[in-house]
Amino acid sequence: MTIPTIKELNPQIVRRLTGIKAFLLDVDGVLTDGSITVTPDGIEDRVFTLMDAEGIRAAQRIGIRIGIITTHASDLVIMRARELDITDIYHGMFDKVEAYKDFRELYELEDASIAYMGDGILDVGVLKRVGFAATPSNAHVTAKMAAHYVSRYRGGYGAVREVLTMLLRVKTGDDDA
Numbered sequence: 001m002t003i004p005t006i007k008e009l010n011p012q013i014v015r016r017l018t019g020i021k022a023f024l025l026d027v028d029g030v031l032t033d034g035s036i037t038v039t040p041d042g043i044e045d046r047v048f049t050l051m052d053a054e055g056i057r058a059a060q061r062i063g064i065r066i067g068i069i070t071t072h073a074s075d076l077v078i079m080r081a082r083e084l085d086i087t088d089i090y091h092g093m094f095d096k097v098e099a100y101k102d103f104r105e106l107y108e109l110e111d112a113s114i115a116y117m118g119d120g121i122l123d124v125g126v127l128k129r130v131g132f133a134a135t136p137s138n139a140h141v142t143a144k145m146a147a148h149y150v151s152r153y154r155g156g157y158g159a160v161r162e163v164l165t166m167l168l169r170v171k172t173g174d175d176d177a
Helices: 011-018 050-061 075-083 096-106 121-127 141-146 159-172
Strands: 022-025 065-070 088-091 114-117 132-135
Touching (some): 011 159, 022 096, 022 159, 050 065, 065 096, 075 088, 088 096, 096 114, 096 121, 114 121, 121 132, 132 159
Parallel strands (some): 022 114, 065 088, 114 132
16 A cells, blocks of 8 residues: 655645544445445445554544544444444434534534545535545545545545545654554
């Protein structure tokens, strides 16, 4: 996985990442590739990459609060979030801006101190409000247009890890993060 060093990043990206205290994530198309497998019993299944999990854990270790905002309510998503010690889970949210506002007010954060990664039309409202907006490479064109950074990677294939590593590098000043 190739991730830009601090020197390779646009200075505006570095400035935006410097003030980030929280990172919110969509699930389908961001933490997963957007695929859902349904078993004959009607049970839904998704695949989450361990690369993203490692990035989430590393960000949490330096004090970045991680949260999830997703339109799809799923026990699997809640279970995965809890495995990663993510307690701020907004699921079944078709109005993601309302969930975002709730999170921001709960932790008394400014827009500039929150990052968000989303991939779809329903994410655009949040992407336009946050201090740092990112999308996977395969995001919807409207989401990409609202983003400050488009990952080199697809959702579910390391996009979250890439952006969290950039955040870690900027916050710690260490290109080996």
